[in-house]
Structures are given as structure tokens and as C-alpha cells.
Amino acid sequence: MPKKTLNAKSKTRAHRKAKAPSPTGARHSAGKPRVAPVALQFIPWHTIPLEDLNPLLQRQFVVGQNIMLARVLLKKGCIVPEHSHPNEQLTYIVEGALKFWIDGKQITVHAGEVLCIPSNMPHKAEALEDTVDLDIFDPPRADWINKTDQYLRNEK
DSSP states (O other): OOOOOOOHHHHHHHHHHHSOOOTTSOOEETTEEOOOOOOOOOOOGGGSOOEEEETTEEEEEEEOSSOEEEEEEEOTTOEEEEEOOSSEEEEEEEESEEEEEETTEEEEEETTOEEEEOTTOOEEEEESSSEEEEEEEESOOHHHHTTOOGGGSSOO
16 A cells, blocks of 8 residues: 655644643743734824824824734925934835935835835935825834834924
């Protein structure tokens, strides 16, 4: 009789069965506790009030369990002062253009382009024209959530 082989689903099921539950009853994967799933969210941008940070800068953001998406509106000439944060950042320019000073370089990011900023890397930006920018942060920016981001507030 031929040897019985497990397909991918069977292997996964067998692997799950082999894992022992923790004392609390939760299963663990690679030493990490299983986190309860986050509720599904559907959030149209127009339902989120625009936060006025200064006369040239507004934003909105949505926070998930481990990630944050921000929609940032910058008027031409807006300067985002040099700063750094422990969060990894992806910046996607929807409209307009931002000039960044980062890692000893000047990089201009135009509509349709993406910049990946590693955690703790100091950076500064200037809006070369009216700009709509989507920023993704991992983990979410606690200073934005708690409104302790003074470097963005009440400046030109």
C-alpha cells in the first residue's frame, strides 16, 4: 500500500493539532501570544474631521491594531520641521510634490511616487505645491494620537 502523504491543508491541520494550548487556553505561534482580531472598519475620509495643525497643514488618520494611515494636506510652502520617530513610514504622494531632506540627501517625491523612511531616521519636508500625501506608520504614531506632536503645530 502506498505511503499516505499530507497535502498543505492536512499539514496545517496536523501542525495546529500538535500545538499545546497555553495555561489560559490561548494557542501560541512561535512564542507569540495570539492576539484577538480587530473589528473590521470601513471609514470614508469625508467622515473624519480635518485636524488643523497650522495654517498650511491639515491631517486625518485611521488607526488599526498595528498600523496607521494618515491623509496629510499641505499647502505650497508648508515646512514639516526635521524630526524622527521610532515608526517606520511609507509616504505616497497622491497630488503635488514634497521635497525631503533625509540621510544627507534632497529627494523630491512627486504624485504617484513612494518614499520609505526607516525608523529613527531624521527627516524634513517642504511642499513644493499644494500636496495630498498618504503616510503609513508602523506602529501607529502615539504622538499624533495623543496630540503631543508640537513640532507640527502653530508654525508656518
